[in-house]
Amino acid sequence: MECVNPPTFRTMGITRRQGRPDVRKRMPTIYEVAARAGVSPATVSRVFNGQNVSADKSRRVREAAETLGFTPNRVARTLRLQNSEVIALVIPDIENPFFTSLARGVEDVAQAAGYSVVLCNTDEDHEKESRYLDIALSANMAGVILAAAGDHSDLDALIRRGRPIVAVDRGPHGYDIDAVLVDSRAGGRAATEALAAQGFRRIACITGPRDVETATLRAEGWRAAVTGLRLEHDEQHLIYADFRIDGGHKAMRQLVELPTPPDAVFVANNLMGVGALQLLAERGLLPPAVGMAVFGDLPIFAPTPLAVTLVSLPARHLGVTAADLLLKRINGDDQPPRTIVLRNQIVASS
Amino acid sequence: MECVNPPTFRTMGITRRQGRPDVRKRMPTIYEVAARAGVSPATVSRVFNGQNVSADKSRRVREAAETLGFTPNRVARTLRLQNSEVIALVIPDIENPFFTSLARGVEDVAQAAGYSVVLCNTDEDHEKESRYLDIALSANMAGVILAAAGDHSDLDALIRRGRPIVAVDRGPHGYDIDAVLVDSRAGGRAATEALAAQGFRRIACITGPRDVETATLRAEGWRAAVTGLRLEHDEQHLIYADFRIDGGHKAMRQLVELPTPPDAVFVANNLMGVGALQLLAERGLLPPAVGMAVFGDLPIFAPTPLAVTLVSLPARHLGVTAADLLLKRINGDDQPPRTIVLRNQIVASS
DNA sequence: ACGATGGCAGAAATCGATTTCACCGTCAAT
DNA sequence: ATTGACGGTGAAATCGATTTCTGCCATCGT
CATH class of the missing domain: 3.40.50.2300 (Response regulator)
Structure with missing residues (x-):
């Protein structure tokens, strides 16, 4: 069975023009919300982070935010907090169902805990892997789950920075970090x-x-x-x-x-x-x-x-376990690193 | 054939402790590099962004950066530039090989252009989708490739902000934006x-x-x-x-x-x-x-x-085409939106 | 009645990079 | 010789949220 992806295509003309007179509206910021609600930016921040704010101002802030369509800017937040609610999942082959199942497990757990997962495909290439690890670090991501592309990944920078890492499927070669493996x-x-x-x-x-x-x-x-x-x-x-x-x-x-x-x-x-x-x-x-x-x-x-x-192989379960471990680390667990070995099971395909 | 993922596991004790006396070193910043090289932070920035800097200072900056192990902080950069070199790929099912092939196509093109791809799995769930679109916006991502979870995705905010979006596989329901589809x-x-x-x-x-x-x-x-x-x-x-x-x-x-x-x-x-x-x-x-x-x-x-x-279906090609289109938009192309229909092909499995 | 405690709120510093603005030389054109 | 242009550089403003520091006011205990 041969399937050829045809390189040809045709373009369907669409004539109506988008009603975008290049306005590129800026997003409303905390300052605009503050102005509209008649409070200080600090108060707006406190409202959105569950701190003590009087009922009256809290209501006014919420209303102002609502009418302005305010969403807190994650980039600014991350810069200030030195931390974001995103975890990186680095895998060698996104087209391998084993890794997509694993990813699914990670996602489900992360989602439930309010974290987003960004999936990075290294294609078994050390250079891509190292680039993605760099990004994870310099983007202040909360942690990394890594199925390494080879036996000499460089995790020094991440570790120095105190970012939790969990090795999954493949061992942590020379680093004393958490790992979730099969035997x-x-x-x-x-x-x-x-x-x-x-x-x-x-x-x-x-x-x-x-x-x-x-x-x-x-x-x-x-x-x-x-x-x-x-x-x-x-x-x-x-x-x-x-x-x-x-x-x-x-x-x-x-x-x-x-x-x-x-x-x-x-x-x-x-x-x-x-x-x-x-x-x-x-x-x-x-x-x-x-x-x-x-x-x-x-x-x-x-x-x-x-x-x-x-x-x-318990692919999904591998992901779930790794994500659990990582989230615990992110939340401050500092037991000595553990290696968890999930059991495989011999099955005769019938 | 039944495969059960065993919920049991055993933990292998590992005794050596990690040599991390909780130092959590901060990353070196542009200021420290500047101090070490005896120049201003502005100059350091210029060195890393290919502006005019005298050969001498440029060399000193590079050396200082090298010895300090400096990597520019992406978060700060993104905050200032209102823009990042990351694109979001939002798909309904990461376990479907069609979408992973598509993702692969997107990745290859994006990589080559120096962009990273973050993969967001919506699980055909409008709420997750809308959360990811929110993130894309508030994380200042450069653009979005979207295989919509349904027929009423809310893209208003992204469009208002001028972020390019390309619909892929599934049409753009009511928005006049680029789309790459099969018939x-x-x-x-x-x-x-x-x-x-x-x-x-x-x-x-x-x-x-x-x-x-x-x-x-x-x-x-x-x-x-x-x-x-x-x-x-x-x-x-x-x-x-x-x-x-x-x-x-x-x-x-x-x-x-x-x-x-x-x-x-x-x-x-x-x-x-x-x-x-x-x-x-x-x-x-x-x-x-x-x-x-x-x-x-x-x-x-x-x-x-x-x-x-x-x-x-030309899954990979769909991804490649969508990514091409998106990158063009990111680089300022503002032709009226196009819909590209890739051809499918009837194949008798043999 | 007076100091102490605590809740609430604003001003300003902070996170780390980019960029505008201003300034200084140097060199070419008039 | 004067003007102008331009390359190189630093000080400071900027992106948008969080948080410390501070002060105000009200309540409480004695």
Whole structure:
């Protein structure tokens, strides 16, 4: 199935002109509200921040604000307070359903606590990541939830500034900060052992980039299972790919074209799982012809029962937990940093 | 396949304490840089904004900034400039791959132009949407790309303030602003006609909420095809659901359980398509047993060829185009508003 | 009756960058 | 030689809200 995004377009003329004679009205400020209500700006501020103000003035301020359509300027507020009610969520791939579920979890918790979330997509690129972390800092954001692009993120500036950070999905490499993780090593091992239990002997592994912790840990789990169970072991059966659909596809091709191809494969994330399945479908080798286990849930509707073993991940719950932790920190909790490991669960896709 | 997110977790104790004696260092400011370089703050600002400064002082300023680790404070800058290099992208469902693709397009363009994107998820909720629009305004963001949650978003404040807005995917309801759309009506009609061409006579329609433009337009397209081709027509065959997987699942169940069920169905978005397919799979009625056409690309790797007709959408391209348009507006383009309609394309999933 | 306490409110400082205004040299044009 | 223009620079105003500092007035206790 090929879908081409057509580059052509047509423009529909619209003739009525917008009634905007370039007025660009300024927003009403606290001073204008104060003037209209006959009080000082300080009083207006106090009304909006729940301080003690006489009922009479309070009412007048509210009325004035109402008729002027006043909204407090967040930028000024943030500048003065050195703090804003925004948290940054930095993730490596916004098109990966795992991360969007996670984001959803973060959002729900943050929303409920009156915080907004800004989502920053790093595309597994250190430079983009570092730019977004810079922004979080210089925009006085309240905190950061980070799924790091690699193993050497620079969090010094944020930490010096006392901004809370929670690492999620991927560990905090060298920083002693809160983290919410799944057990990649155990998951990789369990998935591989499940394949072995299904009778497969030559089990390969497709994992992510070498500098991404979850990639190496999952591969380690695979290796532990393979050597622990004394299965056949061939170094060509371990491939470092890129955690993307294409990468999984290419890696799988490489594997099936080996002189002695594996009879099963453990794939270290969901998208590469999709890629690998695509290749197997092309070659008519869909599971159970070749054994497959995937770390993560497949973004798949599988009309035919597919014999794939999954390590199911609590993506949303990961986000919820990370957000909870972060909000606690923001509200002054200063226990020593914790690492919370959520359990994964082996599921046979049926 | 059931995947349960286990609510249990265990905490791994970590003992080493963070070496943060609660110093919370302030960031260095332009004043400190100025003092260290022996110049005025104004000069420091000029150095960082490419104004005329003598080579000597410029060098001294740069050195001072370097050693102090100075980063300009974005909040202060934004307050003064009444403008920031951030654009808001407001979408109704971050878990829908259509919108994440779109977001990806927006991001790529914005990044390249030096803008950051903050992603706001409204969950099809007017209140959340209005809160995010408020934030965009009071945070002095440069512009907004909006896929509206319904047909009565309030953009008055943003427009009064002169902030550019581009509507994407869903029209700008009553505002004369730029829009980037696909032709929902034509797509709905074409999809339905394709089903008719495959020989189906009793074609149902599952669409989205009544107050979402794309939902009603796609249903209109379906109706036009059904009446145009004089197919059998039953009002019970039009169901307004919610654009989500579950909604599609329930709606499809409702349809198959009708006394005279349809022999085909046109589903107005990708997620509901997944839900509908899930139900059909449960009942052993997968296409082509029941005809199906879906508006949008299925977030699916389908291992067995599925006889589903797709109206393929240029999601990423929609985002790219909207971002281009917005950036032009931000840079002062003031042509009359344009509506750009990208073409969709009928694709037979094979 | 007098000092003490506390609630309420305004003037002014503050957050950190940008920019206007004014001033000083220097150099080219008249 | 005088005028004008222009590049470089600093002092101070500015963006809009919060908060400290201060003072006023009323209430309370003794």
